[in-house]
Amino acid sequence: MEKVSINQPTEKDIHLKDNIDRIKNKIVVFSGKGGVGKSTVAVNLAYGLALNGKKVGIMDVDMHGPSIAKMLGIEGKKLGGPKSDDRPTPIKVHENLWALSIATFLPDVDEPVIWRGPLKNGAIKQFMQDIEWPELDYMIIDCPPGTGDEILSVAQILKNVNGSVIVSTPQDISFLDARKTIKFSKKMNIPILGIVENMAYLICPKCGEKIEIFAGNGAKKASKDFDVDILGSIPIDPNIVKTGDTGRPYIYDYNKLPAAKEMNVVVEKIINKMEK
Secondary structure (H helix, E strand, C coil), X not given: CCCCCCCCCCHHHHHHHHHHHCEEEEEEEECCCCCCCHHHHHHHHHHHHHHCCCCEEEEECCCCCCCHHHHHCCCCCCCECCCCCCCCECEEEECCEEEEEHHHHCCCCCCCCCCCXXXXXXXXXXXXXCCCCCCXXXXXXXXXXXXXXXXXXXXXXXXXCCEEEEEECCCHHHHHHHHHHHHHHHHCCCCEEEEEEEEEEEECCCCCCEECCCCCCHHHHHHHHHCCCEEEEEEECHHHHHXXXXXXXXXXXXXXXXXXXXXXXXXXXXHHHHHC
């Protein structure tokens, strides 16, 4: 009788490897705490790369608080049809942009996901083996706040994550947690592309004065202490909220405003770092 190797890869193993091999650059976007605009940065980074002609996927692995489906305007949309096999494809958002979120599979946007670690790990693995991703220049992975199960699963499943982007607001208390994500990235051997300082300041619409609502030196101190770059300092703009709520790309719709220009600076720096 012919012996079968116990290490022989399964069909799902092959699908997982094929998907990973089709992605040139895998970037995780994460933060030490919630409410700092991490998903906003991730979505506009994905749009910015796509508008630069890159083939981009964005995957939301925040199982308990998925938000990119609403920000991308794909709530209620179905996955794409199969291409080379019987697996579905991600939702096509733009000519160069595909997306996947747990929100895609929930029957009700108000339905909570009450899962422990193993279930979350299994879902993330299914995102990468049961979905047929196209050839991508970049995959942006929007992670939940902190350094828990989801980001660990991403690092283990994707094996070779090419870079991380740390998002925080400027105040020192916010960077208490952001500094932990920097150390986490180093421990996981994920190269740190840099820090994005979100909600850095507000430009007064009447006088043009720059108002530092969340004043602090957390980004500069973290940059110096850990020898990481500050990719950009994005100002507050109410239009960011409006576009996020209506599923529109802020970086495109308001491209002449300071916040969108700074987002484009972040995109350009990441392209230069990844493709130099």
